[in-house]
Amino acid sequence: MAPLLELAGLTKRFGTLTALDGVSLSVDRDEVHCLLGENGAGKSTLCNLIFGVHQPDAGEMLLQGHPFRPTGPADSLAAGVAMVHQHFSLVPTMTVVENLLLGRSRGVLTRTAFGGRVLELAAEYGLQVDPDRRVGDLSVGERQRVEIVKCLMRNPHLLVLDEPTAVLPPEEIGALLALCRRVAASGRGVLLVTHKLAEIARVADRTTVLRAGKVVESVSMANADMRSLVRAMVGRDLGSLDSIAAVSLGVEPGAPRATPPAWKPAPAGSPIGQRPREDALVLDGLGFRDVAGTLRLDSVTIIVRPGEIVGIAGVEGNGQAELGAIIAGLARPTAGRIFVGGRELTGRPPAEITAAGVGIIPEDRHAVGSIGEMSVAENMFLGQLRRFTRLGLLRRRALNEAALDLMKEFDVRAHGPDTPMARLSGGNQQKAVLARELTLDPLVFLLAAQPTRGLDVGAVDAVYGRIRAVRERGTGILLISSELDELLAASDRILVLYRGRIVGEMVAEARHREAIGSLMSGHAA
């Protein structure tokens, strides 16, 4: 019998970039096929070809043995291919049932019968969804379930999931992977896109590894070796990677844990009033209410000592963004105070915060960390243009030379300092941001918010190498991340942020992983 989906020699070019180069793979019924690869390897492009968003430049697709050339998502859906995207397409103000009815309403809407079908499906696959709740009130995991139900209602032959676990808290990942198995067991094919090896080990029947648009390995899991998969995916040996970078792939690090801090932390727990003046950061009872009056941060007290990395764990949307914005001086806390190196910075403007020795790697590299239309040099020195000004005129050459030096030091790869920031890869953009923020003198405190989001493993490696280097020199670091494994590997202590409150503190050791995970989901440890 022909495989459910067969791709033969698919090639897709965007301008001069070859995103996919002769990719062949097949997905069978009853099979979970994992597509593994780094950011930029071509995974999303492949999904887009299957879902009809783009058309291949060469090669052929066969669905159940018949030629399959979708010219749009509607074609793919009609042919029995459904896809769960990274970004959900749900209307937050509508209920679950209303969302599911969208786009499926021909003639009379039979809401009650429809609701019944939703519950039936949910029961069949063990998906808990309340059809009458507003989507806006659901957690990310619940919204994803709604998306999946939406796909399953079409009774597809093939279900494609694009990085579905990236948005989930640790507890919910297991449930999602179990669901993939159930869907496959019902006679469908599942194509699961991921860059985490650990997930593959738990769910895949077969795995195809993409690197730079080509298939570099395709193995059945029965005879797969994790180490060789890593090597195939990143093109280098696991041992040569920073342990945190290895962790970010979801494999156990082979190397010992991060070097202990050179600076010996003072005992924690002494009251704020008696803290030594040299604490890198003190947040004292920070509170923040947004314009709508919702309390986003509530009595957040955090102390970061010099040379210490304190991790903030939590599912996204629990106050991390607000915390980052307040420390960066982009939002004013409604309660509490901020001290850096003993100096009060509450409500001070960003220029003063920078001058006090606070480096910020913002969560949103594009909106806050850099300006895509401006050059690398301008981005690096936007706050220090005065250094390059004579008689009011900007000395472009001096600016570009200084930028070139930083680019060399931080290995920022670009055509030159004049290149617009947006032309750089995500990893190089982040390195440019690091170059700007880590070269502050003095650097008393560093906020690193989701510093590796969307980066490939080489860049993750570089980012943590840099962060550790400044820690060695005595900078205190607050690391906000939704990747628990990364936090565990990089931090000394971990605080858990849930609904704007610090709900727990633990030493960053792997044995606390489960306890932290359940705190993140709002369960007391």
Added chain:
Amino acid sequence: MSVATASPVVRRLAGTLPLPVLAPVLATLAALGLGVGLIAATGTPVTAAILAFWDGMVGSTFGIGASINRGVALALVGLGFIFANRANLTNVGGEGQIAFGGMVATAVALRGAASLPAGLAVAVPLAAGAATGAVWGGLAGILKVKRGTNEVISTLLLTFIALLVVYWSVQSENLLRQPKTSAATLPESLELPAPTRLPTLSTDPSSPLHIGVLLAAVATVAVGVALARSALGVRLRAVGLSELASRRAGIRDGALVVLALTVAGALGGLAGAIMLQGELWVLKAGFSSGYGFDGLVVGLLSRGSAVAVVAGALFFGFLRSGGIAMEISAGVPAAVVLLIQGLIVILIAGSVILTGAGRER
């Protein structure tokens, strides 16, 4: 849309001439062709109209001088527009800034400036006009920073206020209206005293060309250098592209927004003062007659280049002179003249967008 997707004809022509030059020329020719058709439709002899048009633009030293003077006002407003636009702000208030600048310059000139030493008698009213425009523009900036008011709306509404205040000032004898001597006395101000008028540049007494053109040249260099070569230009651009990233980098984005609109307003106010002190000499309601809006178009079409502002301002200045001559000496209805001008604007704007969008990417 890029050049590559433009029509085949345009693409072939683009091979011989740079498209950004060619397209506006073609657009102007097309507009003039349509204009001739319209004139013929109104029954006016076409040749007479064309001759009058040409004559008004370059037929006499008066025509040339008047055209350049018109270009000066348009250039100043256009320069202000591109300055604010570098911070992604759209100053629609040029008309009101001209009106207020002209009114205050008139008031200062009539109330004492004439007795100042020679240079100051000219400079003080000019400065007062520019300062008034600056306040009027800056106000929109403050509203935007403090209250989040969109500057397109606020500058436009402030324009209506300015136009009505000017109207009131020339209606009320307590303000600027000339003393009533008969029922036929018009609602306008007294003539500006001679010492406050801008010195002319030409030895030919029939040429109205005044030193405003030098001021505009200085403004062009200043704005051009500030935008292209200074740290201020980089900061304005940063604020325009991303307020948040600029603020994080330590740029005082609010102050820059106010500054950008203040400078735009000052240039508008200066344009108004120059119009009054240069050629009009009498303040009337509606004296700004669309210069603010034409200046906005000049600024928009220049895509941020100060040199292009000057070229566009001169072009529109000559066009206006030609239009006025066509109306007066050939009897082409004013509405048709305006219609032709509108066609030219639309077609040029269209051609600039057509050829320019490819460059943006």
